[in-house]
Amino acid sequence: MTAAISQRAIAVDAVGLSARCIPAAPCDLVVGGLVKRFGEATVLDGVGLSVPRGQSVALIGSNGAGKSTMLRCCLRLIEPDEGELNLLGQNIRALRSGALRQLRRRIGFVFQKHNLVPRNSALTNVLHGAIARTRSPRLWHQALASRQSREEAMACLDMVGLADLAERRADRLSGGQSQRVAIARTLMQRPAIVMADEPAASLDPVAAEEVMALLFGLMKKQGLTLIYTSHNLRHAIDYADRVVGLRGGRIAFDAASAGQDAASLEAVYG
Ligand SMILES: Nc1ncnc2c1ncn2[C@@H]1O[C@H](COP(=O)(O)OP(=O)(O)OP(=O)(O)O)[C@@H](O)[C@H]1O
Ligand SMILES: [Mg+2]
Numbered sequence: 001m002t003a004a005i006s007q008r009a010i011a012v013d014a015v016g017l018s019a020r021c022i023p024a025a026p027c028d029l030v031v032g033g034l035v036k037r038f039g040e041a042t043v044l045d046g047v048g049l050s051v052p053r054g055q056s057v058a059l060i061g062s063n064g065a066g067k068s069t070m071l072r073c074c075l076r077l078i079e080p081d082e083g084e085l086n087l088l089g090q091n092i093r094a095l096r097s098g099a100l101r102q103l104r105r106r107i108g109f110v111f112q113k114h115n116l117v118p119r120n121s122a123l124t125n126v127l128h129g130a131i132a133r134t135r136s137p138r139l140w141h142q143a144l145a146s147r148q149s150r151e152e153a154m155a156c157l158d159m160v161g162l163a164d165l166a167e168r169r170a171d172r173l174s175g176g177q178s179q180r181v182a183i184a185r186t187l188m189q190r191p192a193i194v195m196a197d198e199p200a201a202s203l204d205p206v207a208a209e210e211v212m213a214l215l216f217g218l219m220k221k222q223g224l225t226l227i228y229t230s231h232n233l234r235h236a237i238d239y240a241d242r243v244v245g246l247r248g249g250r251i252a253f254d255a256a257s258a259g260q261d262a263a264s265l266e267a268v269y270g
Contacts, residue, residue, distance in 0.1 A: 025052035026089070028193050028225040029074060034083035036069055043069050044080070045249030056219055056226040058240035058257065060233065062269050065246040067229040071195050074227075075104055088192055105133050108191030110215070110228075112198040114182035118171035122162060122181045125170050126153040129188025156184040160214060176207030183215055187222075194219060196228035200235065208232065212239040233262040 029051040036044040043066040051057055059067045072078040074085060076092055085092045090103055116125045127150065130143035143149055157163045160180040170178060179199065186194055199215060200208035212232075216239035219226040230236050236243045237257045245253030245268030253268050 025054060027051060027086070028053045028088055029227065030084065030086040031070075031074065032084035034070070034073060034085065035081045036066070036073055036078065037081050042249055044073065047083070047246070047249070047251055049244060049251065049254075051225055051227060053225055054220075054223045055242060056216055056240045057228070057242045057244055058236035059227060059229045059244050059246065060231070060236050060253075060265060060268055061246035066249060067246055068197050070246065071109075071197055071227065071229065074195065075107060075109070076100060102135070105135075105189070106192040108186035108189050108194040110179075110182055110186055110194060110196035110199045112201045114178045116170035116173075116178055116181055116185075118169070120170055121167050122157060122170060122173065122177075122184075123150070123153055123166040125181050126156050126184045126188050129153075129156070129185040132189040153184075153188055156187045157181070159187060159218060160184045174207070175203050176211060179203060179207075179211050180214065183211070183218065187218065191224065193225040193227070196226070198229050198231070201231065208235070215239070233265045236265060237262070 027050045029049065031047060031049045034044050034047040035042065047066075047070060049057075059070065061067050069078060073080045074087060074092075076085075076095075080093070087103060088106060090099075092100070092103060095103060117128070127144050130149050130153070131140050134140055134143040154163060154166060157166050160183050162177060162180055162184065165173065165177065170181065173181065194215075196215065200211045203211060212235045215226065215228070226240075228240075237260050240257045243253065243255060243257045243260060243265060244251060245265065247253075247268055247270075253265070
């Protein structure tokens, strides 16, 4: 760890649990000693991170540092090899398939590629967020067709500033508009936490800025926890409360974003 990092970074204890949970704010995510290996390669080597409710965390690090792997492990989309994983108060490693699916419904996931259904309208794509929160496939039709759902979907589109494009087909939206629809779809899911893997990476600088400001602003407004990965250090500083850097499978940096500059974060890439 460089001097710049060690001065600014917050201490991480031996098992990797950073002392970040304050009594007033329960932790939505507690990761301790997380290990993930792919064959011979240990990608996550005892990672610890505790995220209080409502906090926005930017996860940074070089290509291949394990950022996406970490997000995926947190939802058990990839099975971790070792460690503690507590999500929304539940030990996610102990959950069986039904309970796991139920817990995942409460997590919004925004990807670099928005994965909209191209031939569907923006509104219908947002409505699909209601499916994600609906327990039984028997209730999907109701979730999609009810007037209440449509009104909620319109409200979500309005929140991302796209109410006037509700009927436009997704394949006729720009990249920035598509990502905003994807965010609206996530809001429609009524998530407790949002995880986003490079949500602005495929957008031009102006659209990227807009999407990050929107995502951060909406999460703050709703008091939701946000954990996202980014290679844009300016975004990590401006649109997160806290920046966490992964290097060599471990947390190399963990500090409040306030007062940071890009140069101090660049050390994570050293
Ligand atoms: N399913 C997999 N099988 C084998 N190796 C994998 C698998 N998924 C990821 N890896 C490896 O794990 C390492 C971490 O990958 P990961 O995608 O988590 O990195 P990242 O920090 O998200 O990188 P980037 O910034 O490029 O998105 C890489 O070396 C990658 O090749
Ligand atoms: Mg990645």
